[in-house]
Amino acid sequence: MNALGIIVKREFASFFATPVAYVFITIFLMLSGVFTFFIGQFYERGQADLLPFFNFHPWLYLFLVPAIAMRSWSEERKSGTIELLMTLPISVTQAVLGKFIAAWAVLGLALLLTFPLWVTVNYLGTPDNGIILAAYVGSWLMAGAFLAVSLCMSALTKNQVIAFILAIVVCFLFVLSGSPVVLDVFQGWASAMVIDTVASLSFLTHFEAMAKGVLALNDIGYFLIVIVTFMIANHMIIEQKKAD
């Protein structure tokens, strides 16, 4: 097995060696149930789709993804294992990618485990399963963007709490950048182009179509760019200040 595969396996196993993954998946499943049925009014809408389920994903990820990512690099720094990891014959790229893939797989697993909802909606009606599948893919992709941001924040500090809070704040800005909360700051002094650019960075806007099952190239591209950008930043941070 190549070095990347070995790192992914170790990272993935470490989520399950501690209760982190179990707690994460349980909370994710419980909250997505609560949101879908009580707040999203799954039954009352009388429609055979999973829109109320997917619509809440940005808000679920906002808190849960930083929680699962916060220890990734902080813990390495705190315990000194970063010195071990970085003196093994593996590259920083492999380490960064490995951590990302492992955590993304945990997020994917959590998403897969929401299948009872899919079973339910198929039992109650005849939904378009292609749309549901597309929305799942979109949601996983968005989770990847949240994850890349959170991992990058974790690389900044040896304190997990700081990593968690930083990640939430940055993710929150990305989620809300299309909404008045953020746009009002720019209103009045910035040009329309700046405002449009800021608005176009919103996770919500890009996920809106995805939740409905439309996988547009620009939305997919957007999330991929966010993922790649933050992974490059992550790489640079580790490379520059691995010993701090």
Added chain:
Amino acid sequence: MISVTQLTKRFKEFTAVNELSFEMQPGDIVGFLGPNGAGKSTTMKMLTGFLAPTSGEIHIDGMDLATNSKAIQAKIGYLPEGAPAYGDMTVIQFLNFIAKVRGIDSQHRDQRIADVVQQLALEKVLDKPIENLSKGFKRRVGLAQAIVHDPQILILDEPTDGLDPNQKHQVRELIQHLSKDKLVIVSTHILEEVTAVCNRVIVIADGELRFDDTPEALLKQSKYHQAITLHLSYQADISGLLELQGVADMHVDRATGRVTLFPEPGAQILHLVTEYAQVRKLPVDTLYIEQGRLDEVFRTITKERVA
């Protein structure tokens, strides 16, 4: 095999390592000595490619560390300061992980791991998470991961810290046994360790090289080297000892009653002292030659030089 030239590391204003140069060959077991904060760990971190030097070059096996770090890291076994390890893994999982990353193929992996487990007596803790182990076991797990791939170069940052005397002895034996054709660098501030395992000593203080030679040469720097210490069973006149040829100085320890005679540089005074004691019928009940006192040399070498 390792060649370091003008190695310097600065952290903002602070110079941790200052123009350090040395060469090491296979077979060298080098003791890295120095007070806390002298730059030992920083030097080791640079040798293993974890820290990039501010200036200076490190060549290992003819390759430049700055451009060939992965190839060089594959040849090095490294125990970082404090023996960090992934606490949530069990010992066997951890060793397996390191062995896989180190590229030991599956046929030899189990055998290699079994070997190091036996060498470091880890059999009883194989299935325990590392975070639950005692300090001594953690240190030994760190050593095991450093030697699992049978590296040509072994860099150990305070390998015996936190071990009990038996375990220290075990680790020293391990280092001596593995190092016929290997290059080992051991940092420590336990002075006896250096004479026990090393065939070369490098002393650093304030980031600068202060001494680089054999442990015997280090002992020779001591003013106690070849000094004679004796003890009399009852009071007698010993003032004549100071008159002997080659005796430079005499020191009487009031608390223990021991008398130490310091020779002039290069002088052998043992036979003169014994002769004198016989002629004068001095009641000598103890007499021995001092090898030199490391702590005294260490203090002299490492204390700040007055400009």
